[in-house]
Amino acid sequence: MTNDAQTWRAWLTSERPASRRQARLGRAYAAWSRFADNRLAMAGLFIILALLLVAVFADMIAPYSAVTDGDLRTARLLPPSAMHWFGTDDQGRDIFARVVHGSRITLFVVILVAVIAAPVGLLIGTIAGYAGGWVDAVLMRITDIFLAFPRLVLALAFVAALGPGIVNAVIAIAITSWPPYARIARAETLTLRHADYINAVRLIGASPARIIARHIMPLCVSSVIVRVTLDMAGIILTAAGLGFLGLGAQPPSPEWGAMIASGRRFVLDQWWVAAAPGVAIFVVSLGFNLLGDGLRDALDPKAAGQ
Amino acid sequence: MALAGSAGAGGRRRARLRSTAMAVARFLVVVALTYLGLLAVTFFIGRVIPVDPVLAIVGDRAPSHVVERVREELGLNLPLYQQFVIYVGKALTGDFGISVLTSNPVMTDIRRVFPATLELATLGTLIGALLGVPLGVLAAVRRGSFLDQIVRVIGLVGYSVPIFWLGLMALLVFYARLGWVEGPGRIDVVYEYTVTPVTGILLLDTAMQGEWEAFRNVFGHLILPASLLGYFSMAYISRMTRSFMLTELGQEYVVAARAKGLSERTVIWRHALRNALVPLVTVIALSYANLLEGSVLTETVFSWPGLGLYITDSLQNADMNAVLGGTIVVGSVFIGLNLLSDLLYRVLDPRTRAR
Numbered sequence: 006m007t008n009d010a011q012t013w014r015a016w017l018t019s020e021r022p023a024s025r026r027q028a029r030l031g032r033a034y035a036a037w038s039r040f041a042d043n044r045l046a047m048a049g050l051f052i053i054l055a056l057l058l059v060a061v062f063a064d065m066i067a068p069y070s071a072v073t074d075g076d077l078r079t080a081r082l083l084p085p086s087a088m089h090w091f092g093t094d095d096q097g098r099d100i101f102a103r104v105v106h107g108s109r110i111t112l113f114v115v116i117l118v119a120v121i122a123a124p125v126g127l128l129i130g131t132i133a134g135y136a137g138g139w140v141d142a143v144l145m146r147i148t149d150i151f152l153a154f155p156r157l158v159l160a161l162a163f164v165a166a167l168g169p170g171i172v173n174a175v176i177a178i179a180i181t182s183w184p185p186y187a188r189i190a191r192a193e194t195l196t197l198r199h200a201d202y203i204n205a206v207r208l209i210g211a212s213p214a215r216i217i218a219r220h221i222m223p224l225c226v227s228s229v230i231v232r233v234t235l236d237m238a239g240i241i242l243t244a245a246g247l248g249f250l251g252l253g254a255q256p257p258s259p260e261w262g263a264m265i266a267s268g269r270r271f272v273l274d275q276w277w278v279a280a281a282p283g284v285a286i287f288v289v290s291l292g293f294n295l296l297g298d299g300l301r302d303a304l305d306p307k308a309a310g311q
Numbered sequence: 312m313a314l315a316g317s318a319g320a321g322g323r324r325r326a327r328l329r330s331t332a333m334a335v336a337r338f339l340v341v342v343a344l345t346y347l348g349l350l351a352v353t354f355f356i357g358r359v360i361p362v363d364p365v366l367a368i369v370g371d372r373a374p375s376h377v378v379e380r381v382r383e384e385l386g387l388n389l390p391l392y393q394q395f396v397i398y399v400g401k402a403l404t405g406d407f408g409i410s411v412l413t414s415n416p417v418m419t420d421i422r423r424v425f426p427a428t429l430e431l432a433t434l435g436t437l438i439g440a441l442l443g444v445p446l447g448v449l450a451a452v453r454r455g456s457f458l459d460q461i462v463r464v465i466g467l468v469g470y471s472v473p474i475f476w477l478g479l480m481a482l483l484v485f486y487a488r489l490g491w492v493e494g495p496g497r498i499d500v501v502y503e504y505t506v507t508p509v510t511g512i513l514l515l516d517t518a519m520q521g522e523w524e525a526f527r528n529v530f531g532h533l534i535l536p537a538s539l540l541g542y543f544s545m546a547y548i549s550r551m552t553r554s555f556m557l558t559e560l561g562q563e564y565v566v567a568a569r570a571k572g573l574s575e576r577t578v579i580w581r582h583a584l585r586n587a588l589v590p591l592v593t594v595i596a597l598s599y600a601n602l603l604e605g606s607v608l609t610e611t612v613f614s615w616p617g618l619g620l621y622i623t624d625s626l627q628n629a630d631m632n633a634v635l636g637g638t639i640v641v642g643s644v645f646i647g648l649n650l651l652s653d654l655l656y657r658v659l660d661p662r663t664r665a666r
Contacts (some may be wrong), residue, residue: 149341150348155604155638155645158622159352162638165626166356242473246608249475250623265476269612272479273487283476290471 039303046299052292060108067102072257074098082275092277094267096257100278103259104285110260111289114175114244119233121179126186127229131217133187134194145191152184157243164252171254174247178240185236186229193225227304235297238290245286261286338654345650347399349642353635354398358391407636412628417636420621425640426511427497428610428617432602434537439544439602440595446545447552448587451560452579462549469546474605478539478612485535493531495614502528536613540605544598551594555587562586589659596652600645 022028040046074096083093091100133144163177206220247253248262261282268279382388407417450462485491502525506516517526560583568578607619625633
């Protein structure tokens with residue numbers, strides 16, 4: 006068994022990989038071992054995995070419903086106890102159940118923003134970098150303009166026009182969060198643009214669209230992913246802020262920011278109503294920050310010293 | 312030889328002047344373009360997204376000639392680009408329309424509430440910079456020490472905790488339980504009419520009029536939200552300072568300064584920090600801009616009657632003119648500080664001038 010593992014490691018860490026697959030796996034292994042050495046990064050990974058599990062199995066984990074009101078005479082604003090771990094809110098609902106179900110909304114927001122904003126940034130950045138000239142100038146000017154905007158206030162104005170709701174909040178956040186990805190993708194593209202292999206592909210007669218999509222974008226993806234992971238916490242905080250202002254998910258949806266807003270009225274006497282969702286936001290954001298830092302250090306050893 | 316040298320120096324000075332003028336011109340073009348972009352976005356939000364603004368005013372049962380007249384009065388029958396030109400012209404003169412909620416011109420409202428936000432964000436940035444820079448320097452010098460870990464934790468928490476939640480919890484602990492500070496709002500009603508507003512910045516107003524009791528009250532209200540903003544600013548500034556200092560401490564001139572026999576204190580605070588200050592100025596300017604924006608949530612929690620609360624109050628009442636006016640003002644300040652920090656970087660760092 007140990008012998009087996011040793012040969013595996015030898016194969017993975019080989020200086021002279023015999024196949025493309027071995028080289029690729031070897032590189033992934035090196036990145037993983039750098040990542041796994043970082044205890045904080047592993048803690049971040051653990052938090053995010055836990056978030057995923059909680060979101061998937063929310064119905065089994067939460068002992069009560071997240072949205073139906075409890076008994077308003079007996080179950081209202083109860084402090085934390087063995088029955089209700091995080092207490093109950095003003096509608097007599099179990100706060101633990103609501104926090105658990107809220108994880109789904111948080112994941113929904115984060116994934117949707119990433120799915121919208123990252124490809125947009127990637128596309129704009131690679132096109133600008135590869136085309137150069139006036140295309141580059143125009144696209145980057147637009148990017149800079151968006152980068153100089155106040156994100157939260159702009160998202161506020163967008164939601165104000167689109168109407169409150171979780172999907173509109175996602176759109177508003179996505180509109181304000183693509184510029185950094187465009188910047189990163191452009192910088193990567195500029196270093197690749199005159200590489201020999203790109204010239205070779207061009208000589209074969211590949212179209213610019215094909216070169217960008219098949220030969221440049223795949224190489225920009227990893228740095229964009231790192232940046233997206235680092236931005237996740239910011240996205241969660243912005244979404245929670247919109248929810249807190251009543252512009253995100255609408256009641257009775259158990260969105261964490263909106264829960265803090267409704268707990269605000271009782272914060273002086275029933276502090277647990279607002280405290281629990283805030284801790285949840287903090288823990289998840291922390292998880293994404295730790296994971297992002299770890300990914301950056303593992304995939305980009307140059308920056309690891311900072 | 313000497314003559315040629317002096318002529319060369321004169322030429323160089325002239326060349327530098329010319330390049331500075333070019334840089335300033337470029338800067339102004341960028342400011343204009345970015346500002347135009349901001350106006351384009353708010354124009355898009357205000358005119359294009361929502362349902363017909365005419366119907367919103369006259370209702371959907373109005374006869375068609377009324378609809379037409381109102382449409383003409385609002386200039387909505389013009390082509391979109393002409394509407395945009397008019398919109399830009401109005402925005403440049405500070406005309407954002409009338410607030411539905413207060414029935415004042417939006418600009419008048421903003422002028423009234425802006426000093427409150429300015430006071431809060433300025434004190435927050437001061438706290439953040441005064442604590443963040445030394446902390447960052449010490450963390451870089453004693454890398455891996457206990458202090459370095461603390462700075463790291465401060466940064467992580469600052470990047471992960473929702474500001475409005477921390478504000479609520481701070482109110483709960485320091486106001487309700489401990490009673491160390493005053494509660495929400497800027498000033499107690501008792502003192503509200505003892506001070507005549509001059510600058511709108513209450514700390515200055517009360518101090519100038521010698522109302523020390525009111526001054527203490529104002530300070531009690533201000534210190535908690537300002538510390539909160541200061542914490543987030545400190546998290547950002549200390550992290551960046553640490554990273555800049557690590558870069559500087561690895562440079563050869565630091566080795567040279569040490570070899571010369573300079574004390575460690577001189578090397579760190581006079582030589583290395585001085586070079587790190589160049590990028591730090593831009594970081595502090597950016598953090599100031601972020602605080603002006605971040606005050607939207609903080610002001611809601613602390614019922615602080617500033618620009619942020621004005622925007623969110625208007626939002627809740629569907630007062631679009633006020634929301635967009637506020638957005639343009641916050642955006643202008645934000646863009647201004649952003650680009651100013653860019654310009655400062657160029658001016659302060661001679662290496663960026665060579666190119």
